[in-house]
Amino acid sequence: MKNKYLIPFILFLLIIPTFIFLLRPGIYWNMHDDMQIIRQLEMEKCFQDGQIPCRWSPDLGFGYGYPLFNFYPPLPYFIGEIFRVVGFSFVTTVKLTAIIQIIASAFAMYILGASIFGSVGGLISAIFYAYAPYRAVNIFVRGAMNEAWASVFFPLIFYFSKKLITDKRFSPQTFIFLSLSISGLLLSHNPMALTFIPFVGIWCLYWLINLKNKIKTITILILASFLAISNTAFFTIPVLLESKLVQIESMFVNYYHYSVHFVSLKQLFISNFWGDGPSVWGTNDGMPFMIGYVHWIVPLFLIFTSIYFLIKNQQQYTAKITLLVALMGFFATFMAHQKSGLLWLYLTPIQKIQFPWRFLSHSSFLLALSAGSLGIFTKKNKFIILTVVITIVTINWNHFTPITFGPINDQQKLSGLAWQNQITSGIYDYLPQTASTAAKSAAKPIIDEINITPPNYEISGLKTGTDWSLFNLNLKQNATITISRLAYPGFKITDFGQNIKYNIEPKLGRLQIDLPEGQHQIYIKLSNTLIRTVSNIISLISIISIILVLINTYGRTRNRQSKK
Numbered sequence: 001m002k003n004k005y006l007i008p009f010i011l012f013l014l015i016i017p018t019f020i021f022l023l024r025p026g027i028y029w030n031m032h033d034d035m036q037i038i039r040q041l042e043m044e045k046c047f048q049d050g051q052i053p054c055r056w057s058p059d060l061g062f063g064y065g066y067p068l069f070n071f072y073p074p075l076p077y078f079i080g081e082i083f084r085v086v087g088f089s090f091v092t093t094v095k096l097t098a099i100i101q102i103i104a105s106a107f108a109m110y111i112l113g114a115s116i117f118g119s120v121g122g123l124i125s126a127i128f129y130a131y132a133p134y135r136a137v138n139i140f141v142r143g144a145m146n147e148a149w150a151s152v153f154f155p156l157i158f159y160f161s162k163k164l165i166t167d168k169r170f171s172p173q174t175f176i177f178l179s180l181s182i183s184g185l186l187l188s189h190n191p192m193a194l195t196f197i198p199f200v201g202i203w204c205l206y207w208l209i210n211l212k213n214k215i216k217t218i219t220i221l222i223l224a225s226f227l228a229i230s231n232t233a234f235f236t237i238p239v240l241l242e243s244k245l246v247q248i249e250s251m252f253v254n255y256y257h258y259s260v261h262f263v264s265l266k267q268l269f270i271s272n273f274w275g276d277g278p279s280v281w282g283t284n285d286g287m288p289f290m291i292g293y294v295h296w297i298v299p300l301f302l303i304f305t306s307i308y309f310l311i312k313n314q315q316q317y318t319a320k321i322t323l324l325v326a327l328m329g330f331f332a333t334f335m336a337h338q339k340s341g342l343l344w345l346y347l348t349p350i351q352k353i354q355f356p357w358r359f360l361s362h363s364s365f366l367l368a369l370s371a372g373s374l375g376i377f378t379k380k381n382k383f384i385i386l387t388v389v390i391t392i393v394t395i396n397w398n399h400f401t402p403i404t405f406g407p408i409n410d411q412q413k414l415s416g417l418a419w420q421n422q423i424t425s426g427i428y429d430y431l432p433q434t435a436s437t438a439a440k441s442a443a444k445p446i447i448d449e450i451n452i453t454p455p456n457y458e459i460s461g462l463k464t465g466t467d468w469s470l471f472n473l474n475l476k477q478n479a480t481i482t483i484s485r486l487a488y489p490g491f492k493i494t495d496f497g498q499n500i501k502y503n504i505e506p507k508l509g510r511l512q513i514d515l516p517e518g519q520h521q522i523y524i525k526l527s528n529t530l531i532r533t534v535s536n537i538i539s540l541i542s543i544i545s546i547i548l549v550l551i552n553t554y555g556r557t558r559n560r561q562s563k564k
Contacts, residue, residue: 007119011110012103015130016248017397019102021140022095026409028409029402030276031143035172036094037413038422042068044084053234053536056467056488056526058422062445063395064486064508066430070238070532075187076101076145098139098148105152106130109365112155113372115162117319120380124389125372129155129292131392132364133292136399141276141287147361149184150192154365156181157200164224165207165217172553175224176546186236191353192361195538199328199362206324216370221380230542235536245489246430247523252352261355262338263289269296276403289357291367294392299326301366305377315376322373329366335359347398361560411513434487435509443484446471451480469525475517483511485524490532494523 019028023548038059046054046069057068069077076097109129114122129135129151140147160178167174185193204221209215250256260281267273267289277286281497303326306319334340336357342353378384412418420442427438446462446469457479462471469485485491487504493513495499503512511524528536 029405033143085086112159117372121372121375128368131396134360140402150189153185179227180328233538239393326370331363448483448484473520
């Protein structure tokens with residue numbers, strides 16, 4: 001094996017314990033956000049039905065549907081659909097998606113760490129990152145797959161932004177890869193993207209300090225960000241402009257208010273408690289919020305080491321970066337603690353992330369990156385490095401097995417009470433504003449209510465998809481029909497191809513039509529609003545442009561190589 005592949009191979013072997021549970025066939029685990037399978041199913045139905053991008057999820061909201069993926073980041077379910085196409089079950093798909101996330105985040109950190117601290121430092125950072133306790137909480141306790149996927153793109157954004165700033169020549173590939181990394185974060189988790197901005201901003205400013213042509217480089221960084229927004233416009237623009245159409249207020253009040261979920265110093269630095277219960281007011285939480293003993297002791301040691309080397313005017317490059325990143329890591333930790341309450345009060349946008357302890361995602365990333373300098377400061381002392389790595393694996397590997405799990409298959413998960421729990425979970429999260437309350441019972445097939453009784457009406461030829469329904473209706477007298485679909489901007493109803501007006505039933509916010517006696521062919525379809533249409537076009541143009549640039553760049557590179 002070539003030397004350049006040796007350390008990545010060692011890294012892969014060392015992180016196997018973090019995902020070995022997920023390789024067990026037919027086993028699934030209890031998680032707080034137990035909607036991974038139903039979301040994957042809804043995404044799959046959209047792809048099969050040609051609803052691309054997926055916006056309306058027909059089974060959710062007790063079968064009335066709501067615009068889940070108009071607001072909920074879709075990336076993990078795009079990736080999961082690859083496994084579904086190959087033929088894996090939904091249960092296995094969720095586990096394989098989690099495995100890919102664990103491996104990808106570790107190797108992304110290795111790439112970043114190695115670019116700063118060398119291959120050994122990259123290995124140390126990657127091990128710290130892979131075994132961070134909060135990373136285990138996201139997968140095996142919370143089931144927060146979107147937040148977990150965001151952690152893949154933190155190191156990639158740091159790596160490509162640094163490379164774009166410090167490389168002497170502008171590289172279109174680096175520019176595009178930075179844009180794609182930002183795109184990945186935007187499509188993974190909105191709160192993580194929002195709260196990551198200050199950290200990546202400080203990171204970029206650090207590398208810009210000694211740069212002569214700052215304005216040009218800043219412009220390029222801004223353009224990369226705009227390109228990322230263009231790539232993801234199909235999702236990001238509706239999130240920004242159409243959130244007013246749904247009742248998201250319930251996601252930020254009462255239990256979900258940020259003030260309920262600060263954690264204590266003991267929970268962060270001292271406690272070794274591990275559980276799969278909820279986060280509650282106070283410090284009697286049922287879930288763990290530890291940083292990890294080694295995960296904070298080593299970066300703290302490295303802060304003092306960096307200060308020592310700065311005073312001695314030695315190892316300046318490593319010391320400055322380590323000090324910057326470690327301090328940012330501890331600041332991210334501080335944001336999870338009650339003492340940061342004043343910042344939360346005045347920085348109102350961050351209140352939308354609901355849980356202050358979500359900053360532990362950033363803390364885990366930054367402290368792990370700073371740990372890579374251990375390979376430089378210890379002069380690659382194999383005994384010290386080996387001791388630290390073994391200690392981390394030994395202390396933390398058992399966190400990567402869920403507390404409650406057992407055998408289950410797709411049929412069991414998508415039927416009975418398990419099915420009902422999934423289609424009603426989060427029923428208020430994206431409920432359209434037209435509804436005064438969420439459904440308390442399951443929707444009926446296409447017609448929920450009609451003010452006449454059989455045999456005065458007859459339904460035939462019913463066909464339905466993710467965002468459309470078609471049926472014939474024979475009425476022997478005038479009738480008011482309440483459709484088992486929630487009203488939402490973009491829905492259109494036709495009768496034999498002619499647009500007809502509809503009303504909105506005030507309680508559940510359902511579509512309601514008045515029809516005269518006679519034969520009718522009713523077609524209901526969710527069409528794109530102007531905002532969604534423009535967003536789709538922007539994304540399509542942006543993605544095609546990136547593909548063409550990459551093909552052109554690859555072609556020119558091949559031509560140069562062939563001439564040598």
